[in-house]
Amino acid sequence: MSVYFGLAIALLAGAPQEDKDRTSWTISAEWVYTAAGDAIEGGLVTVSDGKIRSVSSGDGGQLQCFAVTPGLVDLSVRIDRGWNAVEQSREVTPEMRVVQALDWFDEGWMREARSGVTTAMVNVSDRNVVGGMSVVVKTAGASPQARTVKADSVLYGAIGSAPSSSNHPAYGRPDDFYSRRPTTRMGVEWEWRKAFYDAALAQRDKSKQVAGTTELQKVLAGEFPLMIQAWTTQDIRTAVFLKEELEREGLGAPRLIVDAAAEAWREPDLLVRTKTPVVLPPFAPQGRTGEGSFFALETAAQLDAKGLLVALSGHGARQVSQRLAYQPGYAMRGGMTFDAALKTVTINPARMVGVDRRVGSLESGKDADLVLWSGKPFELSSAVIGVLVDGRLILDPRQANK
Amino acid sequence: MNVFTASTRAAAIAIGALLLSANAAADGKLAIKAGKVVQGPGMPEIDKGVILIENGRIAAIGADVKVPWDATVIDAPKLVAFPGFVEAHSARGMDRPNENIDPAAFLSVRDSIDPVNFYFEDSLRWGITTINIQQGNNCVIAGQGMVVRPMGITIDEMTVKTVSGVKLSATPKAGMSAATQAQALRKAFGDLQRYLEQLVQEKKDGNDRARREALFQGRDLEGENAKGRAMEGSAWKVAGLELIPRGEIDEKQVPLLALVEGKLPAFFYCGRPMDVHRALEVARDNGFLARTTLVISPACYKAADVIAEAGVPVVLEGPVVFTETDPLTGAETEIFVPGELKKKNVRFALSSANTTTESLWFQAAQCVGRGMTKTDAVASVTTIPAEILGLGKQVGSLEVGKAGNVLLFSGEPLSVTSWVEKVVIEGKEAYDRSKDVRVKHLMAGKAPANTQAMGGSASAEKKVVCCEGEDPAEHAKHLEAEAKKKDKGEGEDK
Amino acid sequence: MLTWILGLGGVVAAVPVQASDDHGAQASFAVRAQHLRLFGNEVVHDGVLVVENGKVRYAGDAKRAGEIGHDVIEHDGWLSAGLVACRSYSGTRGDTLEGKRPLTAEARIADVVALDHVDFERALAAGITTMVIAPSAANVVSGATAVVKTHGASFVSREAHLALSFSDSALRFNRYPxxxxxxxxxLENALARPSGVWKRVADGKLPVLLDAGSRDEIQRAVRFAKDHKLQGALSRAPWAGELADDVKQSGLAVIAGPFDVGTAERSLASVVALAKAGVPLAFGVDAPWNSEEGLRLSAAMCMRAGLDGRTAWESLTSTAAAVAGAGTRVGKLVSGYDADFVLWSGDPLDLTSRVVAVYVDGQRAFGGAE
Amino acid sequence: MLAIISLMTLGLHSGSTSMFHSASEDQATARSVLVRSEKLYVTPKRVIEGGALLIQDGVIVQIGRGLEAPEGARVIEGRVVCPGFIDAWSSFALEENAFEDDRVGRATRASDALDSYVDPRFEQQILGAGVTAYRVQPSAGARAGGLGAVVRLHPGKRADQSTLLADCCLAGGIGLARDGRAVDVFDRVGEIDRWIGALSDGQAYLEEQNEYRHELEEWQKKIAEKDKELDEAFKKAKKDREKAQTEAKDKGTEFKEKEYKEDKKPKAPRFDEDKAELARVASGELPLVLEVHRALEIRSLLEGTKRFTRLRLAIAGGTDALECAEELKARRIPVIVWPQPTVGGRPEEARVKGMGLAAALESAGVEVILGSGAAAGIGSRDLPLLAALAVGHGMQSEAALAAITTRPARMFDVSDKVGSLEVGRQADVVVFSGEPFAATTQVRFVISGGDLVVEGR
Known part of the structure; x- marks a missing residue:
């Protein structure tokens, strides 16, 4: 397909006015990859009022392209994780809701939407041990309420050197609240264990109820997952041991998800044993990623082969070839099949945080989040030329073909 | 860099001589049988083709080439042969890419290239067979670069072309602003002109005085024949330079003089569109515009028509898709820069940044993704950089008479799942993925025994302290300042 | 329960008025001017203003003024109500922030303001007769604002708004929050079980001043005000115009500016959009860090960007007075209002007009003797 | 809302660079433009009621009443027509950290630091207020001022194409806080001595050049005569030499040539680009603009520069200039005034700012020029409002108009090109819907370099 692109894949700004609010379309493509069954050759997707009506074979859609995939889902989009989005006065702040600090006007949303990510989860930054409640949002839409898919989706925290990096012993200035625990990985782990034990205690002794206890209790009851960022192998091990200890002690059965699990390839059996879903960071060219960890290229393929639920993430990369739309390509470079790679950015993340009834695959009744490609998806030599979020056209493929 | 050795070498400037490495096996014959042979951009693909390489050059290529009995054979029915990639401009492979003295055209990268540098091994891994090493962009007038092949233990084994051109920059050097950079460039060429004029004037005065002395002493003056050469150069000339033997000219000025006389190519770095005008103006005013190649950042796409008007080729440094922020609304648009250059028909070559996701072949694939034809995309990483380096007849495609630089891909060359299995440079096997320990480590993560993992030890636990010994509260304030700097932008008025 | 003392009663001692004012003693007089700008676009040619013990008895056409019992000052230029600046730090000598604690709801800037400070003379020179003095916006809750007259050392109100901040300038990296x-x-906890000053805010008796910078901060402030049915105004909010409909629904006013040389066109267009959406507008001066002349300069810049003259004049006088909570006393030349007025050499909307004289509560506070 | 539509096809932000191609065809016919008005300000003093002016190919060819429009000309009506305003001190389109590195010298040119790819919408905003040209000068934070330039604003042309004069003055600052740290009093006085020293170096360099030229001529004359003498005496000298050689051979002594002596050629002084610029300043060819605020420094600067009779000095900023008004008036040193931000951080030190200073200096007889101050990028857009504020402080409106048109043009030697609507000047014209400084007045048309760049309703 050597259609020559105009100077830039024009934003919808160029499209006629009424197209902006239109939420009913028919889209045809040589390949429709539904991520919920096998691909359809020469497929047609009809969308009305922001929902997918039908996915069938056929052609002659108003919008045409080479391939259509479901809108991509990124569970670690890391947009706008500035200083003001984490409450540093305490290390354990489960009651904080990141949705209250969200900048809905940040240009990062448009950047993600333009490159195919339609649903994203925003987590509190890793400067706190237990950051707070995350929120799953659409990357485009009319108002904050319309864009919120699931508030309080997971309780997010971090194990590793990041949470302790700005703390220090008293240094003779005890009033500065950075002179506090934890200053090492052991301290971070101790904070986690203490938080859960206090929460369990508070169930019996109401006087021990403090801010954030209810959220921890809900995690113990398994109401929503617990997502822990753990780059290196010892952190992943600590997270899994924490879950197993809580189960062993009878405090509860938290549903653990490990975020940015770069070194999951070292001890995969831990994760398989506890069926812990894993969100992998973006692939780094020389392998070196956060907190000194090493992220092997075959990790995604290996974990998927062992039956684990694997998702990829883009970490809000600014450079186009590092964004989520290219990550499945690098996973395939590590040996993953196309179908498995497609699931890691669509239905798998959706299933992990329980939004797979609305997003993650092309099935009638689901939200009309679609990505239109100029060639085989995730290939370097194909690009995202069209995006629909809730049936609304964010990126117009017709502009591109002019 | 040792100034003494550099200056003697700078005097013997072999312009453009292609030195085939001395130790290429004189009688080496190699035949490569591949499932498919892609000869070059826009050239026919041969199924089950054979490439015969003798003495480092391609002797024959085609489906029915007879393989001589004494040729070693690489039989790869499932692989795809492809011409080696050419890197038109790179400042890596050296310990320190930049100088701190301004006009340093007399220096050469020859003295600072480190043959065992990790960059050359990485280049082989990503299929780059010819590299033009130039000094870094942080300069006013830097030293002379050279073209090397990423193979060989000594500089001489690596040399493909001893001088590839002088490096200049129109973008301010660190600690300078646009005005002082322009002033420094003007001063460098102004000093050259004043120095030559003074040299000629002193010679003339000397001759006059000798003539008068002879008259006074009553002897006949023997004819003073001019031992030097008149100054060529299209922009400005110093009359009477033939009076000066070229050997007497200060060796620090000789390369600059060669530049002005159009004998030396130039690589001019432009980091911003306004710098393109400065670079073209300096090149035009000093007569080396015809031999200038601009090394541009993606932002310079705005000056594409000015570049086209000047008719100079460019090397595009940085990602092929440039994200531009509107100064008034803050909205971002993504500009496909090679597309812009193509529209204004500017001849351009791509260049790989240090990470592999931006390697030449990844960038070429992204160009195809954004609508560029496969021919143009492949040409921008093979034949066009070869022509820019004046090696159009030696490298860039698989044709009879050209160097035997062949890559063997595991699949479709521009596909994300393909790997470079083998690299042959001038008929000698330079790389084989099956023996590449570091790729095994990158793939599986397990570092084989006694090999240093890529980029530092895996298990070293680095405590994130960005300023040694700094009290964390200061450190936190320092992070706060940085966070403020990348402020959301909505808050400000101005 | 703190008894909220009405402005006039709260004056402690009548500060001695500058000697140059020979009209101080005489309680009532009249001024006749070529043009009288009453309020909005109401301009009367050859009008007269009659003042009786500090209040306006009559302002309007000279013919219908009937017999004026007092001597008349002739002025061959314009006469208008005194300007009202809705946010300033004049007279506080920079002491506007309680650094130790981020939440100081009970604090009052009125306890800090030195009413005879030189800042107020500069305000008079720029034609300003009433100012809202605010505490710094660098605390989440920084206390109550005050409304003062720029002459006569009198408070119009010692507790006019409760200043809250939704902007990141109220957040620090080394103290809570x-x-x-x-x-x-x-803020939610304070209004869940309101007491003291929060009680008055929850009951709608005390308006709030919401400081907000970027658009997401404005969005949060507007939603907070709507949820808790608060009255008051957004402060700064440079791009509030791009959320004009939300701001309009919330009923909040916007205190814009101060705009200085080189302010981005986007901020000026935002003020014009707010005016078009019908949001009440006023201007702040942030003196003494910015010049008091910034009030008229901001209005002139907005007019150049498209703001109509009527809204511009109201945002300097009547609307500003309403936002300051003194809408029934100042901002208009209507009988019964305070006699705060200014004599100009030309139309006060033109920057080319000079301040000839300024009268506060019927006493001449600035300007040469006619 | 003033809809600013530019006649040039501006591919606003579509990234296409069509905006920089030369004038398109439809614009060719508009090269002749007739502007009719009720009040034509040729210069602030010379006003023609009902006047009109005819522009041909970017130059004003005719002014007067009742002109006929040549066929094909574009006719524009307006109530008041003025020359394009000139901002005497602006840092628009300058690279943001221009001149803040420590290699800046006096010969560094501000025109080299002009970013010709500044967003054309900023130029539209400034032109929309009637400002058509500005003197570019790095901001106060700059180490040294270097050579300022006068640049015309034209969205279709690049900054380097629309430079009216590349070196219009030499500039510098005295007693300015350098990256946040205030300069103490001894350094400030030291800075003045350095400037006085530099000026005398410039003068010395000038004299050295003249002296060398003079000596060289004399030497060449002498050598030419000597040449003639030697020529004539050559035959005799040749005979003597041969005689001497034969004698030496006979006596067996070794023959020695006659020793030749002549006086040495004078050596050319070393080229120094900074001193060359200072020489032009000392000789009055280039004006010198120094930003200085405190009375002590202004007085000692005036004292130190007394002996440079041909020096054209101008004070910029001049917060305390009122105290030396008589001497400024006597030596006809203009003061460039702009609304100084509050001097001194603490509120107590806040001095009356705004345009009161302009009015006071004008009434004291000092020639006042208005600038928007180099701080903000598009500060030039607010120059007309600052002029109005100056009138609001008692300055005559005619003087305020002159302070942003004819005076800056004369000060920076571009009065032959812009600053007034005389015949022969380049066509920078602004058409207003009323008196220039009234709040209700809108800019209806702006012509920059003969092209209609702003068309209001």
Missing amino acids: TSYMAALGE
């Missing part, structure tokens, strides 16, 4: 979430949580 460091995040929007915690700051918002504090």
